[in-house]
Amino acid sequence: DTSHGTILYLEDISVSFDGFKALNALTLYIDAGELRCIIGPNGAGKTTMMDVITGKTRPDAGSAWFGQTTDLLTLSEPQIAEAGIGRKFQKPTVFEQHTVMENLELAVAGTKTIWTTLGSPLDRRQHERIEEVLETIRLQDRRSMRAGMLSHGQKQWLEIGMLLAQEPRLLLVDEPVAGMTPQEVERTAELLLSLAGKHSVMVVEHDMDFVRSIARRVTVLHEGHVLAEGTIDEVQNDPRVVEVYLGE
Ligand code: ADP
Numbered sequence: 001d002t003s004h005g006t007i008l009y010l011e012d013i014s015v016s017f018d019g020f021k022a023l024n025a026l027t028l029y030i031d032a033g034e035l036r037c038i039i040g041p042n043g044a045g046k047t048t049m050m051d052v053i054t055g056k057t058r059p060d061a062g063s064a065w066f067g068q069t070t071d072l073l074t075l076s077e078p079q080i081a082e083a084g085i086g087r088k089f090q091k092p093t094v095f096e097q098h099t100v101m102e103n104l105e106l107a108v109a110g111t112k113t114i115w116t117t118l119g120s121p122l123d124r125r126q127h128e129r130i131e132e133v134l135e136t137i138r139l140q141d142r143r144s145m146r147a148g149m150l151s152h153g154q155k156q157w158l159e160i161g162m163l164l165a166q167e168p169r170l171l172l173v174d175e176p177v178a179g180m181t182p183q184e185v186e187r188t189a190e191l192l193l194s195l196a197g198k199h200s201v202m203v204v205e206h207d208m209d210f211v212r213s214i215a216r217r218v219t220v221l222h223e224g225h226v227l228a229e230g231t232i233d234e235v236q237n238d239p240r241v242v243e244v245y246l247g248e
Pocket of ligand 1: 017021022041043044045047049
């Protein structure tokens with residue numbers, strides 16, 4: 001059952017940089033449990049939107065709610081992470097000198113104690129959580145390997161796992177398959193699809209074949225607002241979308 005209502009409400013969000021509107025009255029809703037792809041040409045405002053959701057950038061106008069009760073615009077970046085919004089940037093940032101397992105132990109213990117956690121005992125629930133995550137990201141047989149030895153794709157999955165260890169309700173994922181082999185791309189699609197339902201996931205992605213393989217609903221951003229929304233076929237056949245991409 002994925003119908004838990006709306007988890008993210010962005011309404012009339014505007015962000016200006018020196019008079020230039022990076023976001024221009026952006027309105028976007030994400031359903032709980034959905035896997036949404038965000039596409040759009042360079043400069044469309046995708047990164048700025050993620051920055052607003054995570055509290056890195058404050059909008060000049062508009063409202064942003066997480067669930068029915070959490071006003072994101074009143075919270076700091078760490079408070080937003082604490083409230084259950086995780087963000088995966090494009091480049092993997094794992095602790096290369098530590099093992100897969102240790103990376104997950106650090107993550108499950110929470111970012112606040114990240115430097116003091118190694119070696120201190122985790123409770124049973126945390127151990128179970130790590131096993132669950134290892135299974136989800138399918139790195140059980142790499143648990144004792146130093147993260148620095150993993151392939152690019154495995155590092156990306158580990159970092160997604162580190163976010164999952166913190167049990168986010170909404171995951172923002174920026175270009176997850178950039179630089180991956182075709183096999184890694186396929187496994188990443190399976191991974192993201194397996195998260196939908198339990199988590200809400202927003203994926204910013206340029207690779208249209210990948211978007212086609214995962215998304216039920218696609219939002220096209222252009223000039224700081226939503227140009228089109230629908231299935232990948234609907235948006236790819238939308239003349240306004242075709243025009244914007246031809247102009248790139
Ligand atoms: P996208 O992620 O879709 O490529 P961005 O959100 O990064 O788009 O950028 C939207 C527009 O806002 C771009 O034209 C970009 O140059 C501009 N922009 C983004 N961040 C800043 C900033 N910190 N200062 C000035 N301009 C910015």
